[in-house]
Amino acid sequence: MRWTLKPKPESLKVKHLQTTLQVSQSVATLLVQRGIETYNDAKNFFRPSLKHLHNPYLMKDMDKAVARIEKAIENNENILVYGDYDVDGTTAVALMSTYLKTKHNLVYTYVPNRYDEGYGVSYKGINFALENDFTLIIALDCGIKAIDKVAHAKTLGIDFIICDHHRPGDEIPNAVAVLDPKRSDCEYPYKELCGCGVGFKLIQALAEKDGLTTKDLLPYLDLVATAIGADIVPITGENRVLAHFGLNVINAQPRPGFKAILNQLNKTTLTITDVVFTLAPRINAAGRMEHGNFAVALLAEDDYNLALQHAQNIENYNIDRKETDKQVTAQALQQIEDNNEQERFTTVVYHETWHKGVIGIVASRLTETYYRPTLVFTKSGDKLAASARSVTGFDVYNALEACSEHIEQFGGHKYAAGLTLPPENYEAFKIAFEKEVASTIDKSLLVPEIKIDDQITLADITPKFYRILKQFAPFGPSNMTPVFMTEDLVDTGYGKCVGEDKTHLRLTVTQPEANNIVCIGFGMGKKYELIKDKKPFKAVYSIDENEWQGNVSLQLKLRDIKA
Template sequence: MRWTLKPKPDPLKVEALKNALQVDHIVATLLVQRGIEDFDTAKTFFRPSFNDLHNPYLMKDMDKAVARIEKAIAQGENIMVYGDYDVDGTTSVALMSTYLKTRTDTVATYIPDRYDEGYGVSYQGIDFAHDNDFTLIVALDCGIKAIEKVAYAKTKGIDFIICDHHRPGDEIPDAVAVLDPKRKDCDYPFKELCGCGVGFKLITALAENQGQTAEDLTEYLDLVATAIGADIVPIVEENRALAYLGLKVINSTPRPGMKAIINQVKKQILTITDVVFTIAPRINAAGRMKHGNYAVRLLSETDFALAETYASEIEEYNSDRKETDKKITKEALAQIEDNNEQEGFTTVVYHESWHKGVIGIVASRLIETYYRPTLVFTKSGDKLAASARSVKGFDVYNALEACSEHIEQFGGHKYAAGLTLKPENYEAFKAKFESVVKERIDPKLLTEELSIDLDIELGEINDKLMRILKQFAPFGPNNMSPTFMTQHLKDTGWGKCVGEDDKHIRLTVTQSFNDKIVCIGFGLGDKIGLIKSKRPFSAAYAIDENHWNGNVSLQLKLKDIKA
């Protein structure tokens, strides 16, 4: 890992904030690093509330979207709520459909089949809407590039409202309303909402029409928080407030479907990390292994007994998903080695039989071994489909845009995207993608960065610091859990490897005779030689709590150590 220490912020600002908040220099420094420089900003950071949410009507086309939905409700039109098959899409559909059903009986949901229809708005979905007399489609977490499909729907007498958060192309679909804070002509103050977040802004605007406020929609925030975590959007500003408030719902009054998943996890208090690694994969497994409809059904269910049954089904899909992605990752790694493709600036692999539902996960797994922009392809009908994942600091979406002459369709974000192309274009695309990345990437980005907030002494770690650090949560992009570094550490002599195949290390470190603390280093078993050498070393870590037999003690969760 490439260790980088964040620049020290202005000491005058740190001192001023330290005095204003009556905190120590560690806390004040971490806050100033995050752009929090005065009492009021700190209050908003530590105590997010509904007051931090922006007026939904600041989003371009919001008035048009509300007017069209109100007209549909008043005239009894059939409304289709359409969304993608991932967590953001299925939570968006559950949110919008359950809200609209409080206002009208003529609402149905539609999730495209990952294999038959692919990502986003499909002609098949529009034909289904036409055949079943739907005159309005509300598309969530997709649609911003569906120019031809929205035009096609118009010929069928079907209106579109698009709620998306992906980057628009040069042209915006000719829909009744296009809600996307990333539109160049949209002045909405916060650009990083997820799809479910945009959906929540729409139901907030609809509720305001009924004399309600965002606070009256609290019950929907478990869905929004789950989408924010799963879609890896920055957890700052409005997203921070939505995630914070949504986690409260998850931990107090979750909807039946969410409660059924939580009961499987058997954890009392869930953090955003738990949402990302336990709730989200289960919701995602439905669309990956079976159909996204199963996730919407679970998240919309009001009867807890039924929700438990649906959650059990989804748990089976999740088990299948785990086995499948493990098998394909092994095959992909073997393919890289067999073809002697360990060098280079990219990883691009393909096999026609790989399961389309897990290739995104496999791409992320490959980055753990070969840290570079990665694409995993499989056969999808008469085309090849791929999931792309990137390394920190490199925009894979822009790189794909530079290869667009070889691509049929693509979309996504800076760090994750999807694409399709014709089989005959695969080799040309692969060569062009390698060439584009080689030309654009800073070579240092091909070594994983470990970003360290602060260099501190072991003696500065205490219960009070931990209590305040916990209030920095929810953590996520742009507000990561603080990483610290301490130098001149020594093992007290009891360091050892633990776990299966001695993959992990456990030790007690000291910096002076007075200060000792237990450390656990997952995946750092190969560092045992350095520990046993008795030489001083530096450690990068997060401060953590160890819960054991009813006792709570501080420990360091090691991220890396070096001489």
């Protein structure tokens, strides 16, 4: 692991915050690193408010979108709410459809089938709209590149409103309204909303017309917070506000669908991390293993008993997903080893039988193993489909763009993307992708990096310090859990390998003039030699709480240790 200590912020700014807020130097450092430099910045950060949300009408085309929906309601038109099959898409469909149903009876939902339609707006979905007399489609978390499909729908008398957050191409679809803060001609102040977040801005604008306030929309924010966590968007600005209030809803008054999942998990209070690792995989499992409609049905359900049935179905899909993902990962790792491809700059693997629903997860697992930009391909109809994942600091979307002559269709983000190509292009693409990455990537990015916020001593770790750290939550991209480094640590002599297979490391560390503190290092059993016999070492860690037999104490969650 590469340890990178973040540059020290400007000392005058740190001292100013220290004095103004009456906090330690380390807390002030963490705040300035996050762009918080004044009392008001800190107040907004620590006390998120719905008042901090931007006016939805600042988003380009918002007025057009609202006018078209009002017209559809006035004229009693059928409205089709269309969204992607992942968490961002299905939460957005549940959000938009449940809100519109409070205003209009003729609202229906459509989620494309991952296997015969693929990602985004499909001709099959447009044909469904035509056959069932839909004259307005609201597309969520997709559509920004559906130029031909939106044009085709227009010739059939079907209007589109697009709510997307992916990067547009050179051309914007000719829809009634295209809401996407990443449009170059959109001056909306916050660019990092997820698809469900853009959908929320639209219902915020509609609600304003009806004389409602943002406070009236609080019950919808559990969906938005789940999408923010699952889609790995920055937890800054509006996303931080939406995630904060959304988590409050999940923990205080969850909708029946979430309540049913939480009942299965026997969990009470969720953080964004819990959303990412418990709620999101289950919602995703429906679209991966069967159909995204099952996720929408769960999220939009009013009846708790019915929600319990939906949740059980989704749990079964999740169990299948785990087993499939495990098998495909093992086969992919074997393929890399058999082909002796460990030394390449990229990881590109393919097998026609791999389940399309898990290739994204497998790509993530391979990236964790080899730490290379990674693509996992499978057969999809007469094409090959792939999920791409990247390493921190490298833009895989740009790399795919550079290889676009071999690709039929692609879309996504800096760190995650999807694409399709004809089978005959696979080998040429693989060579081009390797060449592009090899010539553009900073080689240091191929070694996993731990970014360290600050260097502190054990004496700095007090209950008050941790109470303030907890208020930095919700954590996520651009506001990650603070990571610290401490040197000259010594185990008190009771350090040992723990767990069934002894793969984890548990020890108690000490320093002069500081209280002893327990450390846990998951998967770090092999590092026992570094700490035994009271040898001094340094550690990188985050701080959390350990509860044991009713007692709560602080502990260090180790990320890495070195002699």
